[in-house]
Amino acid sequence: xxxxxxxxxxxxxxxxxxxxxxxxVMGGYPTLEASARHAAILAEHADIIELGIPFSDPLADGPTxxxxxxxxLDQGTRPxxxxxxxxxxxxxxxxxxxxxxxxxxxxGAAEFLGQAAAAGVAGIIIPDLPVDEAGDIxxxxxxxxxALIALAAPTTDDARMQAxxxxxxGFVYLVAVTGVTGGEMTMDDRLRALVDRARRHIPVPVxxxxxxxxPDQARQIGDIADGVVIASEIIRRIGDAPDAAAADAVVAEFxxxxxxxxxx
Amino acid sequence: MxxxxxxxxxxxxxxxxxVIGALDELTEAYERYRDDPDFRSELGxxxxxxxxxxxxxxxxxxxxEAWGIPGGLWFKREDLCHTGAHKINNxxxxxxxxxxxxxQRIIAETGAGQxxxxxxxxxxxxxxxxxxxxxxxxxxxxRLNVIRMRMLGAEVFPVDAGSGTLKDATSxxxxxxxxxxxxxxxxxxxxxxxxxxxxxxxxxQSVIGVExxxxxxxxxxxxxxxVVACVGGGSxxxxxxxxxxxDADVRLVGVEAGGEGLSGKHxxxxxxxxxxxxxxxYSYLLQDPDGQVAEAHSVSAGLDYPGVGPExxxxxxxxxxxxxxxxxxxxxxxFLECCRLEGIIPAxxxxxxxxxxxxxxxxxxxPVLICLSGRGDKDVDQAGEALGIDASA
Numbered sequence: 001x002x003x004x005x006x007x008x009x010x011x012x013x014x015x016x017x018x019x020x021x022x023x024x025v026m027g028g029y030p031t032l033e034a035s036a037r038h039a040a041i042l043a044e045h046a047d048i049i050e051l052g053i054p055f056s057d058p059l060a061d062g063p064t065x066x067x068x069x070x071x072x073l074d075q076g077t078r079p080x081x082x083x084x085x086x087x088x089x090x091x092x093x094x095x096x097x098x099x100x101x102x103x104x105x106x107x108g109a110a111e112f113l114g115q116a117a118a119a120g121v122a123g124i125i126i127p128d129l130p131v132d133e134a135g136d137i138x139x140x141x142x143x144x145x146x147a148l149i150a151l152a153a154p155t156t157d158d159a160r161m162q163a164x165x166x167x168x169x170g171f172v173y174l175v176a177v178t179g180v181t182g183g184e185m186t187m188d189d190r191l192r193a194l195v196d197r198a199r200r201h202i203p204v205p206v207x208x209x210x211x212x213x214x215p216d217q218a219r220q221i222g223d224i225a226d227g228v229v230i231a232s233e234i235i236r237r238i239g240d241a242p243d244a245a246a247a248d249a250v251v252a253e254f255x256x257x258x259x260x261x262x263x264x
Numbered sequence: 265m266x267x268x269x270x271x272x273x274x275x276x277x278x279x280x281x282x283v284i285g286a287l288d289e290l291t292e293a294y295e296r297y298r299d300d301p302d303f304r305s306e307l308g309x310x311x312x313x314x315x316x317x318x319x320x321x322x323x324x325x326x327x328x329e330a331w332g333i334p335g336g337l338w339f340k341r342e343d344l345c346h347t348g349a350h351k352i353n354n355x356x357x358x359x360x361x362x363x364x365x366x367x368q369r370i371i372a373e374t375g376a377g378q379x380x381x382x383x384x385x386x387x388x389x390x391x392x393x394x395x396x397x398x399x400x401x402x403x404x405x406x407r408l409n410v411i412r413m414r415m416l417g418a419e420v421f422p423v424d425a426g427s428g429t430l431k432d433a434t435s436x437x438x439x440x441x442x443x444x445x446x447x448x449x450x451x452x453x454x455x456x457x458x459x460x461x462x463x464x465x466x467x468x469q470s471v472i473g474v475e476x477x478x479x480x481x482x483x484x485x486x487x488x489x490x491v492v493a494c495v496g497g498g499s500x501x502x503x504x505x506x507x508x509x510x511d512a513d514v515r516l517v518g519v520e521a522g523g524e525g526l527s528g529k530h531x532x533x534x535x536x537x538x539x540x541x542x543x544x545x546y547s548y549l550l551q552d553p554d555g556q557v558a559e560a561h562s563v564s565a566g567l568d569y570p571g572v573g574p575e576x577x578x579x580x581x582x583x584x585x586x587x588x589x590x591x592x593x594x595x596x597x598x599f600l601e602c603c604r605l606e607g608i609i610p611a612x613x614x615x616x617x618x619x620x621x622x623x624x625x626x627x628x629x630x631p632v633l634i635c636l637s638g639r640g641d642k643d644v645d646q647a648g649e650a651l652g653i654d655a656s657a
Contacts, residue, residue, distance in 0.1 A: 056556040057431070057542060059438050060280040066425065078554055101278050102541045106555025128278045128541065153282040155445060160284070178282055179443035 005122030006147040008094045009170040012047055013205045019222030019262050020047035022207055023255060024098070024231030027053055027085055028077025029068040034244055036085045038234075038251045043092040045255035050125070050229060053082045053099035060127035062182030064232040068239070079103055079112070083119040096123035096149060096170070104129075109137055113144035123147035123170045131164050138167060152202070154178045154194050161201035171205040171226065174198050176212070182232035185211035187220040195224045215261035222262045230258060267291050269459035272581060274574035277458040279438070279544040286445045291460045293365050298467065303360060310356050314389070315346045317353075317471065321479035322636075326605040331622045335489060335630020340476040340504060342637050343610065347382050349638030350472060350500045351453055355382035357468035359390050362449035369448040370394040373437040375402055375430030375496065376566035376613060377409025378638055379453030384418035386451075394418040397437040400428035402565045409642050427559045430496070430569045434543050454497025455573035458544030462573050466502040473507020476633060489629030490515045493637065494616040495587065496531065496567035498576045500637035505585060515586070515629055518576060519620040521562030522589035529561030533572045534580050534587040547574040563592035563650070564612035564643075590619035596650050598622055599640065611638035612647060 013020065023046050025039045039049055054069035054077055061069070079099070086095045097116060104112050104126060116124060124146050129137060131150055141148040147170030152161060155178060164172060174195065176185040185191065198206045208221045209229025221228040237254055241247035269275055277287055297303040311317040320341045328337035342350040355372075362370060370387045372394070374380030380396040387394035396413055400422050403410050413420050426432040434456075441450040455465040480488050491508055493501035495518035508514040523530030530536070533548045540549040542557050550558040550570035562568040579585040590598075595612060598619035602610045610618060614637045621632055640647065648654055 056426070057435050059435060059543075060282075060442065062439070070425070073556060100541075102549075102551065102555040102557070104555075105540065106551065106553065127280050128544070130277060130279065130281050130284050132284075133276055133278060151281045153280070155282050155285040157285060160281075175280075175282060178445060180280075180439050183443075 002145065004145040005094065006169040008122045009048065009147055012094060013171065013226060016047060019225060020207065020227030021045060021259050021262050022048045022050050022227050022229040023234055024050040024052060024229060026065065026068040026072055026235060027051055027082030028072025028075060029235065030071065030238060031075065032077060032081055034247065036088055037248060038238065039085055039089055041248060041252050042255045043089055045259035046093050047227065048093050049089060049095045050231070051082060051086055051095050051097050053079050053097055053103055055100040055103050058100060060180055062180040062232065064182040064235050068235045080115070083115055083121070086121050087119040090120040094122035095120065096125055097121050098125040101126050101129045104137065110140050113140050113146050117144040117146050121146055123149045125149045125151070125173055127151055131160070131167055134167070149173055151175055152198055158197070158201060161198060165202035168202055168204045171207045172198065172202045173229065174206050174208045174225070176208050176210045179210070181210055183211045184213060185217060187217065192224060215257045218258050219261045219264065228262070267295055267460045268463040271575040271578035274547045274577040275459050275462060275545050277544060278541045278546065279458045280442050282442045283445050287458055287460065289365060293361050294460055294464055297361060297364060303364070307357055307360055311353065311471065315352050315356065316344060318475040318479070319344050321476060321483055324606050327602065330601065330605055331625045333621065333625050333630060333632050334628065335632070336484065337621070338480065338488065338631060338633045339636040340472060340633060342472060342500060342635060343608070343639035347378070347385050348641060349378040349382070349611065350469060350503060351379040351382035352385065353471055353503070354453065354465050354468040354499065355379065355386040355451055358449070358451040358464065359386035359392065362392065363390055365449060367447060367449040368392065369444065370451055371397070371437050371440050371448055372451045372453060373397045373430065373433040374453060375433065375568060376564065376611070377402065377406040377413065377642060378566065380418070380420070381409050381412050381416070383451050383453070384413040384416035387418065388416050395421055395440070397421050397423050397433040397440070399423045399430060399433045402429055402433070405646050406565050406642050407645065429565065431557065431560070438543065454499040455502045455575060456497040456543055456545060456571060462545065462575055465499050466506060466575060469499050469503025470506040472500065472503035472635060473505060476504060477507040480633060484631055487511055487514050488631045488633040490517060491633045492517045492519060492617045492621055493635035494519050494567060494613045495572060495576060496521070496569045496613065497571070498573040500635050502573060502575055504635040509584065516584065517620065518585055518587045519616045520587060520589040521560070521564065521567035521616060522591040523561040525591050526589065530589070531560035531562045531567050531569055532589045533570055534576060535589055539577065542571040545574045547577040548572050548580070563595060564616065566611070566613040567616060588620050590616040594619040594623065596647060599647055600651055609640040610636060611640045612643045614638055
């Protein structure tokens with residue numbers, strides 16, 4: 001029996017002894033090849049790679065990730081293509097895929113989770129699958145050895161935090177802002193209290209994302225949480241790069257900068 | 265009594281964690297107020313004196329004769345509601361809930377603009393700020409309603425994503441809600457979305473069915489043989505069907521957008537879709553094999569939607585309701601016949617129900633009751649162009 005995704009994720013957190021860097025790559029953006037390359041570049045600096053499978057109607061995403069996902073879909077990116085990127089990252093940091101529930105159930109959840117596990121995927125984040133709807137999928141994911149990563153938000157009350165904590169596998173993704181991806185977080189008492197509250201109720205590591213853009217912000221999050229996700233900012237920088245080589249360089253530089261900030 | 269969250273396997277709350285608290289709050293508010301005498305009386309007064317309920321039941325004798333409808337053809341005249349469609353029944357109910365929940369801001373999505381106009385109207389009436397998300401394509405084809413919303417003080421926010429239609433507007437409204445959930449109530453216009461919305465919308469629209477059942481009994485001494493309504497998300501249909509679901513002998517028919525025909529682009533999610541998750545609920549959906557949601561097509565913006573309300577999915581599987589469809593061309597010709605023979609300009613959405621009744625007349629059990637869900641003033645530019653009717657000398 002191979003080590004489960006949850007075990008692999010637990011090992012990464014336990015071994016690091018510092019906050020983890022979890023960068024996001026949208027599979028198929030700006031091209032399939034480029035996204036595979038960006039994932040490989042980031043794998044040099046990252047502790048966990050979050051790999052997005054594009055979906056036509058991403059309700060939790062702001063304009064940056066929406067547009068990136070739409071471009072990926074327009075170019076014909078399919079879930080299997082993105083899982084192939086995950087497969088190529090085997091031997092590196094664990095990969096968690098992020099996609100919406102309809103992608104998971106389209107061919108049957110058991111089949112999808114089995115394919116993800118075969119590609120070496122350690123965990124799955126489904127932002128439109130709240131804890132109360134996740135029962136069947138949680139069982140299927142567990143059977144496949146893929147950790148179902150739950151999300152918590154500023155609007156999650158203590159009772160729900162508790163319920164999320166009880167079901168949690170791998171880590172919990174704490175949404176820093178009331179909103180969609182791509183805004184900007186501010187480190188203030190409210191966010192500190194939120195992270196503190198989440199950690200009181202949730203026994204697994206708490207990773208914070210949504211609106212983190214700079215090494216400074218990453219360090220501030222790292223001071224209070226177990227890890228930090230950066231997504232829209234990476235996509236924005238890739239989009240702004242004049243060509244593919246420049247995009248690769250930007251990704252490398254940005255990844256090194258965040259990793260350095262979290263190690264400092 | 266608790267609020268229905270699922271209809272058979274359909275429904276649920278497939279939304280970001282951020283709005284779950286607000287859905288709980290809405291569920292609690294609805295449980296508390298739906299039978300509250302003060303709430304019911306405030307809504308009842310508005311429905312009577314502001315909307316103009318009960319809306320008339322009208323016998324469409326000339327169409328009945330032209331189409332050979334057995335036992336009589338009756339229209340439930342929701343087109344005579346204030347603002348021109350059934351949408352106001354739900355918008356007023358929800359805005360009164362929003363007030364009681366202490367929300368300061370209202371958002372809505374709209375396709376044809378009728379729900380947007382109804383929400384803008386209800387918001388103006390109670391003094392709440394209102395933003396309506398509307399696809400760019402729909403803003404062009406339902407221009408008149410954009411102007412009406414703006415006159416009513418609402419901000420109309422164009423959505424360029426996807427095909428610029430109802431699906432895209434709904435996604436954007438949900439994103440706004442995820443961001444502003446603490447002070448904002450989202451008034452969904454159809455019987456779609458995460459629970460408890462499908463139940464709340466169906467309940468506020470069930471006044472259509474309750475009234476028309478009573479009116480049919482009064483006017484004809486019997487129940488209708490067949491009740492027909494158009495289905496996009498399905499709010500007018502579920503509203504009228506709810507009056508008759510327990511009457512096993514009353515045949516219920518929902519008519520979806522056949523668009524260019526079922527081999528082309530269309531909006532017939534119950535005919536050709538498969539179950540999946542869009543906009544927070546599990547229901548029939550037009551999608552590709554990977555679960556990417558397909559773009560729908562209909563001449564009528566209100567039916568141009570790749571999903572459908574979860575209760576309709578359940579009623580389809582149960583076989584209690586039959587779902588059919590009508591093409592753009594058939595709906596347009598029925599639209600014109602209704603104008604010419606009854607002096608009623610129906611909405612293009614409603615014209616799909618008319619088209620079905622015309623084309624299936626020989627097989628229908630009478631009397632036939634159609635939910636005339638809205639009037640077609642909003643459609644005159646578009647229908648005029650399609651039918652070669654304009655204002656030039």
